[in-house]
Amino acid sequence: MSKIIAIANQKGGVGKTTTSVNLGAGMATLGKRVLLVDIDPQGNTTSGVGVNKADVANCIYDILINEVEPAETILETMIDGLHIIPATIQLAGAEIELVSTISRELRLKKALNAVKGKYDYVIIDCPPSLGILTINSLTAADSVIIPIQCEYYALEGLSQLLNTVRLVQKNLNPHLMIEGVLLTMLDARTNLGIQVIEEVKKYFQEKVYRTIIPRNIRLSEAPSHGQSIITYDPRSKGAEVYLELAKEVISYE
Ligand code: ADP
Ligand code: MG
Numbered sequence: 001m002s003k004i005i006a007i008a009n010q011k012g013g014v015g016k017t018t019t020s021v022n023l024g025a026g027m028a029t030l031g032k033r034v035l036l037v038d039i040d041p042q043g044n045t046t047s048g049v050g051v052n053k054a055d056v057a058n059c060i061y062d063i064l065i066n067e068v069e070p071a072e073t074i075l076e077t078m079i080d081g082l083h084i085i086p087a088t089i090q091l092a093g094a095e096i097e098l099v100s101t102i103s104r105e106l107r108l109k110k111a112l113n114a115v116k117g118k119y120d121y122v123i124i125d126c127p128p129s130l131g132i133l134t135i136n137s138l139t140a141a142d143s144v145i146i147p148i149q150c151e152y153y154a155l156e157g158l159s160q161l162l163n164t165v166r167l168v169q170k171n172l173n174p175h176l177m178i179e180g181v182l183l184t185m186l187d188a189r190t191n192l193g194i195q196v197i198e199e200v201k202k203y204f205q206e207k208v209y210r211t212i213i214p215r216n217i218r219l220s221e222a223p224s225h226g227q228s229i230i231t232y233d234p235r236s237k238g239a240e241v242y243l244e245l246a247k248e249v250i251s252y253e
Contacts, residue, residue, distance in 0.1 A: 004122040006141040012128035015184035020125035025228030026246030028082035032120040038087035040127040046086040049077040050226035109140035143179035
């Protein structure tokens with residue numbers, strides 16, 4: 001059985017892309033077949049696994065707008081078992097173009113139905129907004145992982161996200177669940193981080209992952225080398241924690 005997980009938070013810079021790439025790479029390293037779906041026009045997941053966007057013939061845009069078969073867009077990565085549906089800047093136009101199309105919220109779901117059987121996990125990296133691309137992702141997904149940065153105002157904006165999840169549950173995808181809440185970029189040297197952890201745990205309780213992602217310089221370097229942390233620096237703290245997270249997520253199968 002395959003599971004489709006959206007990584008969502010309309011705030012930018014909270015670790016969605018870092019988590020998509022490295023959770024996906026971690027799962028694949030543990031022997032799972034994983035499909036990453038980049039649905040952010042910035043295409044950072046795409047370049048983050050070493051795909052040169054200039055060489056991409058068909059991307060997620062073509063699936064959503066031109067009804068190109070998803071199988072025609074899937075690319076392999078340097079990690080065995082880790083594939084990707086890439087995004088390019090072309091996707092920036094999709095928000096507007098989808099407005100006038102029929103069943104615009106269901107486009108991604110329909111497309112993924114055709115390929116999800118080949119994978120254990122499909123991980124969708126959402127853009128930093130609650131627009132139609134994120135709605136498509138939540139509609140296609142079985143569950144959502146919410147990364148939260150251990151910073152001031154960590155919970156700010158979360159009620160909007162949870163509201164959107166409820167709206168999707170009510171109108172488009174009744175079985176959508178919250179898979180888990182992931183604390184990211186913890187700076188262990190400050191008390192602030194500890195306060196944020198407590199605040200988030202009070203709010204989300206057992207939904208908060210045991211694995212907490214610390215700030216790790218190697219995690220921020222890996223994307224510029226077109227690699228996940230698992231291949232870029234397997235001995236780093238970043239690789240250790242994302243493998244740990246992969247095990248934790250898989251354990252909830
Ligand atoms: P989002 O996709 O939510 O916008 P990103 O995953 O792109 O967030 O992360 C924002 C920035 O922070 C990126 O430059 C990324 O490399 C860096 N980053 C993410 N997680 C960590 C971490 N745990 N330690 C250090 N840098 C990180
Ligand atoms: Mg991102």
